[in-house]
Amino acid sequence: MPDVEPTSTLTGRPTTAxxxxxxxxxxxxxxxHHTERCSYSWYVDIDDLPRLPRWLQPFARFEGADHFHGAPDDTLRQRVDAxxxxxxxxxPGGRxxxxxxxxVLGRACNPLSLFWCHDAQGVLRCVLAEMQHGGRRHAYLLPPGEYATPFDGSGGQYVIRAPLPDEEVDLRMSLFRDHEAAVVATVRGTRRPATVAHILRLQVTAPLAPQMTALSMRIHDSVLRLRGVPAMPRPAEQLERSPHTVAVRPGWTAQKCSWMPS
Structure with a gap:
C-alpha cells in the first residue's frame, strides 16, 4: 500500500521495508553457548515514518520515547539530532x-537499533548505534565505514559491522578479549515490501516480536548465570553521566567530521 511505503527521492524505491x-x-x-531465533525489523526514514491504517497501528508503532533520552514529546528525529x-x-537537511x-501491542524492546546519518547531499557521514539492555540505553557513534570499535572496557572491545541495508541486511557485533572474539552476534535477513499482507503475516510467523525478544534475552541471561558466566561488561561509566554521551572509535572523533553549512 502506498500509505505504508513512502518513496525515497534519492533511489525512487520505497524507503520503508x-x-x-x-x-x-x-x-x-x-x-x-549458541542461540538462534527468528524475528524481523523495520527499515524506515525517521522523517517519514510509515503511515499504517488505524486498525493495523497496534502492531507497528514508532515512538520517540522508545529511543535515547529526551522530553516526553520529542520526536525520534529530535532525539537523534540531540x-x-x-x-x-x-x-541540517540530512536524511x-x-x-x-x-x-507492538504497547510493548517496545530494541536491544540494537541503528541509524544511518546522511548529509544534505545524501552522503553517509556516520552511523549511530543504540543498545538497550537491563533498562539502560547506550549510544555509540560509528564512522561511515563497515567496521567500528565503539569503546574499550575492562571486559574487552566491541566491534560493530553495520553496512547500509539493501536487498539484504547483514549486521555483526563481536566482543573481543585478548585479541579473540569471545562473543559474536549476527543479524541477517532479506528485504520485503512493507505491505499490509506482509505485516499481517509477520504477526503469525513472528508474533509479539518485542515481547518474545525480551523473554529470549531473560532466558539467555538466566542460562548463562546458571553456567557461571558473569554479566556482560558494561560500557565505561562516563556513558551514564550524560544521556547523550557517545562513545567513538579510538582515532576517530565526530568533532573532526562535523557537517554544518558554511
Missing part, C-alpha cells in the same frame, strides 16, 4: 534511516 531476520549469538568463552549535536555532529523493532 521489512527484513525477516535470523539472529544468532555464539559465545566462545568462558563457556561455549545525540548527534552533543557530539558536534550537525546534519536519517533506521533499522529497528516497532512497538
Amino acid at each position: 521489512l527484513y525477516r531476520t535470523r539472529i544468532t549469538q555464539l559465545r566462545r568463552s568462558p563457556v561455549h 545525540v548527534l549535536a552533543d557530539h558536534g555532529v550537525h546534519l 536519517i534511516t533506521a533499522l529497528l523493532l516497532p512497538r
Whole structure:
C-alpha cells in the first residue's frame, strides 16, 4: 500500500521495508553457548515514518520515547539530532534511516537499533548505534565505514559491522578479549515490501516480536548465570553521566567530521 511505503527521492524505491531476520549469538568463552531465533525489523526514514491504517497501528508503532533520552514529546528525529549535536555532529537537511523493532501491542524492546546519518547531499557521514539492555540505553557513534570499535572496557572491545541495508541486511557485533572474539552476534535477513499482507503475516510467523525478544534475552541471561558466566561488561561509566554521551572509535572523533553549512 502506498500509505505504508513512502518513496525515497534519492533511489525512487520505497524507503520503508521489512527484513525477516535470523539472529544468532555464539559465545566462545568462558563457556561455549549458541542461540538462534527468528524475528524481523523495520527499515524506515525517521522523517517519514510509515503511515499504517488505524486498525493495523497496534502492531507497528514508532515512538520517540522508545529511543535515547529526551522530553516526553520529542520526536525520534529530535532525539537523534540531540545525540548527534552533543557530539558536534550537525546534519541540517540530512536524511536519517533506521533499522529497528516497532512497538507492538504497547510493548517496545530494541536491544540494537541503528541509524544511518546522511548529509544534505545524501552522503553517509556516520552511523549511530543504540543498545538497550537491563533498562539502560547506550549510544555509540560509528564512522561511515563497515567496521567500528565503539569503546574499550575492562571486559574487552566491541566491534560493530553495520553496512547500509539493501536487498539484504547483514549486521555483526563481536566482543573481543585478548585479541579473540569471545562473543559474536549476527543479524541477517532479506528485504520485503512493507505491505499490509506482509505485516499481517509477520504477526503469525513472528508474533509479539518485542515481547518474545525480551523473554529470549531473560532466558539467555538466566542460562548463562546458571553456567557461571558473569554479566556482560558494561560500557565505561562516563556513558551514564550524560544521556547523550557517545562513545567513538579510538582515532576517530565526530568533532573532526562535523557537517554544518558554511
